[in-house]
Structure formats: structure tokens, C-alpha cells
Amino acid sequence: MKSNKLNSTDLPNAQAVFIHDDAEVLSTAVARRIAALAAEAIAARGVFHLALAGGETPRRCYEKLRHHTLDWKHVHLYFGDERCLPDGDASRNDSMARAALLNHVTPPQANIHCIPAELGAIEAAASYALELESAGKLDMVLLGMGEDGHTASLFPGNPANAIMEAAVPVFNAPKPPAERVSLSMGTLNAARNKLFLVAGAGKREALEQIMRGVALPAAQISKAEWHLDRAALPITNIT
Ligand code: 6PG
Numbered sequence: 001m002k003s004n005k006l007n008s009t010d011l012p013n014a015q016a017v018f019i020h021d022d023a024e025v026l027s028t029a030v031a032r033r034i035a036a037l038a039a040e041a042i043a044a045r046g047v048f049h050l051a052l053a054g055g056e057t058p059r060r061c062y063e064k065l066r067h068h069t070l071d072w073k074h075v076h077l078y079f080g081d082e083r084c085l086p087d088g089d090a091s092r093n094d095s096m097a098r099a100a101l102l103n104h105v106t107p108p109q110a111n112i113h114c115i116p117a118e119l120g121a122i123e124a125a126a127s128y129a130l131e132l133e134s135a136g137k138l139d140m141v142l143l144g145m146g147e148d149g150h151t152a153s154l155f156p157g158n159p160a161n162a163i164m165e166a167a168v169p170v171f172n173a174p175k176p177p178a179e180r181v182s183l184s185m186g187t188l189n190a191a192r193n194k195l196f197l198v199a200g201a202g203k204r205e206a207l208e209q210i211m212r213g214v215a216l217p218a219a220q221i222s223k224a225e226w227h228l229d230r231a232a233l234p235i236t237n238i239t
Helices: 024-047 060-064 093-100 119-136 185-190 203-212
Strands: 003-006 013-020 050-052 075-079 081-083 140-143 169-172 182-184 193-198 224-228
Touching: 013 024, 024 050, 024 060, 024 140, 024 193, 024 224, 060 093, 075 093, 075 119, 081 093, 119 169, 119 182
Parallel strands: 013 224, 050 075, 050 140, 140 193, 193 224
Antiparallel strands: 003 013, 081 182, 169 182
16 A cells, blocks of 8 residues: 655745645554654653544544554643534543543643533633643644535635634534634644645545635645545546
């Protein structure tokens, strides 16, 4: 099973594009990449600040990351976004991350910085913005992309995309629940490393629009590494 590289001119703004045979190969490659960047950050600065992506695509990658040797006591985990649901709700992004990864590895509990989305979007965003400020620059943000080209909880045409705070309240999200909290476009872009995980034919249309220069929210993340599986590639790009 193999991965290869597409030239990044196919995705404007991308730093690099990697095409993987399937979602399993993609998950293996990204887990390896996270472990490598963690070792690099900890060696350089003694800490690795990682923001996890939500949705379903990253689940398998998180399961694989359990088996890598990371110096977890020096890893701080954040979330790119959270759904405004009760704490512990199975549909929350932090619930998926706990089931797939965090319940199986040993970062100190104080290193797991969940978004208190149960407080409601406005209060949670204000609280999380303060928490992010104490972290400083994130070393890596993992990002998914929705079928409409959203990333984190920044949806096309949503006023939240223009808010310059570190974390922003999101209302009227088209992907339930309508109320969410997201890292802002500025915070996502300021991270040292940005990495998209995009798999499945459902993402073809959004990728095709981005390749044509449509400024969907995912396209506004600059200098990201895009990890795509073949199924997500627009037909014209499959060789
Ligand atoms: C969420 C995520 C969202 C997700 C994309 C892709 O709350 O759902 O934060 O941004 O990453 O919608 O989701 P899938 O990986 O499930 O396709």
C-alpha cells in the first residue's frame, strides 16, 4: 500500500500534498508524522502543543498514535473545535479523542485542555481563548475538512470566520449541532505545523472547488500539509 506526493500547485496555499492509497495508509502516515513532530518540538522547546481535529476521519489515526512512543508528560492536547453538547456526550469531539487515544495513553490530566463547550458557545470561547493564550503558539493543528469545505467549525459564509479572537463562538453551523466553539482562522494559521486529513469520495467536490481557487474555509489555512486518500481526489487527478 503506498503514498505519494502530488505537487502542491494543485492545492493553492498548500505546503505539501500527500496522496495515500486509502484511509488506513493515510492514518498510518499521519500518526507517524505527529510522533515525529512531537519528538522535534520536545527536543527543541521541551513541550509539544497539539490541537486535535474532530469528526470521524482522524479516529483511526488516533488509534494508531497510541502505539507510538511519545513523551506524553511533555505533550499538551487542545481541540480545534468542539460541539456545544453536555460534557461527556458521545457526539463531542473530545469524547472521540478520549475513546480513540487519550484513555489509552498517559498525558497528565492537566495537559488535556478540553473546550468547555457545555457552557455555551460565548462563555466557552472566551474561557478557551484565555487557555490558548497561556499555551502560546501551537506546534501542530490537525484539521479535517467537511464536504462543504469547512474546517474545524469554520463554515462557509459564517461570521465566526472573521473574528480575530483566539477561539470563537459559532452559531447556525449547518453540521449539527448548530452551536459550536472553534479555534479562529488566525489561531489555526499561526500554528507551526498544520495538517489536513481528508478521506473519502464525499470530499471530492470541495477539493475540486479549492483546486479551482474557491476560497472555502479549508483553503484559507496557509502552508498546510494535505494528506488525502485516492478516494477523495477529484476524478481528473487520479493517475
Ligand atoms: C466536527 C469537526 C469537523 C470535521 C469535518 C470532517 O465537529 O465535525 O470538527 O470540522 O473535521 O466535518 O468530518 P469527518 O472527518 O467526519 O468527515
